[in-house]
Amino acid sequence: MKKAVLALVTTAAVVAAALVPSGRPVVAATGGQSGRAPSGFASALSAVKYPTWQTNASVNALAVAGNTVFAGGLFTRIRPPGKPVGEGDAARKYVAAFNRTTGAPTRFAPSVNGPVWSTATSPDGKWVVIGGDFTAVNGRPRQRLALFNVATGNLVGGWDPAVNYRVAALAITGNTVYLGGSFGRVGKVTRNRLAAVALNTGALLPWNPDADDDVHAIDLSVDRTRVFVGGGFTTLNGAEHHALAMLDSKTGAAFAMPAAAAIPAETPDCDSRVKDIETQGDKVFVANAGSGIGCYDGVLAADATTGKLLWQNHCLGATEAIKALGNWLYKGSHAHDCSEDGGFGDDTGMHHLLVLSTSTGKLGPWFPNTDAGGETLVGPLAFASGGNDLWAGGDFTEVNGVPQQGLTRFTNAPGGAVPARPGAPKVSSSRVNKVTVSFSTVVDLDNTLLTYTVYRGKTRIGTWSRYSYPWTAPTITTFTDSRLSSGQTLGYHVEVTDGRNVRQGTAAAVKVR
Secondary structure, three states: OOEOEOOOOOHHHHHHHOOOOOOOOOOOOHHHHHOOOOOOOOOOOOOOEEOOOEEOOOEEEEEEEOOEEEEEEOOOEEEOOOOOOOOOOEEOOOEEEEEOOOOOEOOOOOOEOOOEEEEEEOOOOOEEEEEEOOOEEOOEEOOOEEEEEOOOOOEOOOOOOOEOOOEEEEEEEOOEEEEEEOOOEEOOEEOOOEEEEEOOOOOEOOOOOOEOOOEEEEEEOOOOOEEEEEEOOOEEOOEEOOOEEEEEOOOOOEEOOHHHHHOOOOEOOEEEEEEEEEEEOOEEEEEEEEEOOOOOOOEEEEEOOOOOEEEEEOOEOOEEEEEEEOOEEEEEEEEOEOHHHOOOOOOOOOEEEEEEEOOOOOEOOOOOOEOOOOOOOOOEEEEEOOOOEEEEEEOOOEEOOEEOOOEEEEEOOOOOOOOOOOOOOEEEOOOOOOEEEEEEOOOEOOEOEEEEEEEEOOEEEEEEEEEOOOOOOOOEEEEEEOOOOOOOEEEEEEEEEOOOOEEEOOOEEEEOO
16 A cells, blocks of 8 residues: 555554544444434545644655554645644654644654655554655665654664665565565665565565566555555566556565456556555455546456456546545545546536445545645545544645645544535415425535425424435425415425534525415
8 A cells, every 4th residue: 555554552652542533433324325324424434624734745645553643745844724834834854743633743853855755654563664755864874765663753773775766655564564666776686666675674575576667556465465566567577467466475476466457558648557555354446547538547446365356436537545444435536527437527626535435436425625736736645544534645735625735634523514504495375275395405525315304484394315416406306385374474494414413594485375
């Protein structure tokens, strides 16, 4: 995985763990689709952003360890939420760490002399590795790869595998650090874009899949026997493997990966590259970004043992980050056309944050958004989670229409986004003793099915469940209220609920004929 998420169990982390948000474990919120979600939202997370410190430039990589979130990127300063550039800021050169509970920075502040593109933590929680373009950390030589002690924040002396070019992907298991990128050597030994080093010493290991083009993503199977790699390569060890491969974690030999055939072959008009990989249980999820009009930008799911394709989503708009939580796969992209999968068309703007069903790949009920105001004009570039939250980094400058640069987070704290306030119903009386009532659906950023109740004064006269999406026109429901007394003036209003939040609209009056 491009952004590893592993548990931290050091002494310092155990103390900090008491501060981890105490929200319920992530599960599929099945009740939300019926409009009765006890949480107020229908996927694993709310669409409401929580206060988080910001960066002055792009966040490219994220990793969670206990109550700490490590971030790497192009930024050199950080600042409090709600503050403009230069106000209340602090120096953090290309790497920083944040408290998961508060969103505030920790004291971890190494001085790195170049961009960070990847980060990962060890399974035992003692170490954090960063990779990128840098050549020095805290004034000491470190060639594109560096190791820190999590408990102390100190750079580990003598650990310097000396990679000769960018490290863009990292994953750690046991005593092995897997790395991918654009490099051609580790130390003085040839290693084309994929390599492995020992976590305890930094020594180069024999693992050598030999990719012919860049590697952008790495993740491990749950049993740690297989390594999934993705990028722009067309061969590994001289054999054809395009963009995606499944490798033996010990030998580097490639297993069959039939799902890779779903990624189109490179042509002069289309180059689709794997940008992120996420494993969950017996599934592996793969995110692509394509260059060229209509070139594949979607997400696919494959069996993590056989490599068989399970489903494929074809939304257009480069997908840079994915993260699985419960039955939902969260996706960061600049999606602009999901019509092939029954979603929005190419005239509804950019949808940078979306969620897919892990079972089907279909769009789910989660619609926060960012802009794409930075270097890559993509928006979200990196995801990480501690289990009941989602941290998103990227080159955005706004989240849900409010200024927030580089970094944000969402949680599963009950409440969720509030449905829009319904408008006053349209009422008329053209027939004796009857009133015709019409009301429109509204949008809720983390539900697609809402419950509407119409009242005559304080009397409830009907309840309906209706779907709505941010990109579709409102649905109109019309009914007749009968057996009324002629000549009286009556008021009608609509209430809408997502199962937790209730919004009441304004009333409309009509004189009964």
